[in-house]
Amino acid sequence: MxxxxxxxxxxxxxxxxxxxxxxxxxxxxxxxxxxxxxxxxxxxxxxxxxxxxxxxxxxxxxxxxxxxxxxxxxxxxxxxxxxxxxxxxxxxxxxxxxxxxxxDRKVAFPAEGGVWVLGRNEETGRYPCGIVGVYNELKMEKRSMGLERLGAFYRQDLAKSPPLDDLKKEPRDLAGNQDL
Structure with missing residues (x-):
């Protein structure tokens, strides 16, 4: 190696x-x-x-x-x-x-519970304009508000959040045909 x-x-x-x-x-x-x-x-x-x-x-x-x-x-x-x-x-x-x-995704966990999830645009592969403002936030609550403004999905229950479905899978399932 x-x-x-x-x-x-x-x-x-x-x-x-x-x-x-x-x-x-x-x-x-x-x-x-x-x-x-x-x-x-x-x-x-x-x-x-x-x-x-x-x-x-x-x-x-x-x-x-x-x-x-x-x-x-x-x-x-x-x-x-x-x-x-x-x-x-x-x-x-x-x-x-x-x-x-x-x-690759951006998430925030507001104080009242749940999760905000923002993924990249499927067509462009980019996050929305303004994502740098979210990166610059130093508090989780402010990051939650920033993701909400950018159109993130909110789910009260992480287990019922389609953007987080990968969390239910094991690495071998996510890797597809690749050897682990």
Missing amino acids: KPCRLLGFQAGVIVYSTEYTFHHCYQITTRYNIQTGMTACYPSSGGIWLADLGPVELPFLEIHRFDSTERSWSEAEEDQFRRELRKFGSGRNISEIEPVFSI
Whole structure:
């Protein structure tokens, strides 16, 4: 395996470079890496879930946003974290350099419960104009209002939310014919 360097997300796709040596690439153990801005999860089912989260999502998931943090070595805690991370959309990788699929959406959880969900336009592959304003919000309640203004779907019950149907599926079901 070539050494690699995680460069980040571009348009919902994880971008890597093999031109640089990054000695920690083989054994990623961080929950959140301040240098790459990536949040990772290592569930008992194998593989790695990666997401590019912002200043609202990180505290919501109880991640300190100004320091790199280590993952939990408890399988149960990692599996629970995966369930929470997937709500925000994330990519499932076989290894740190082999992406299998990626789910890209913006979500917000208002104080009164439920969830606001905004996906990309199916024709253009883009979020609506004004999405940067949502990225700039520092409070979950304000992010909820921003997503509502952009036409997000609201569901009181996450289990009955078609935009979140992928949460009911296992990685092998989401990957289709690809090997996991």
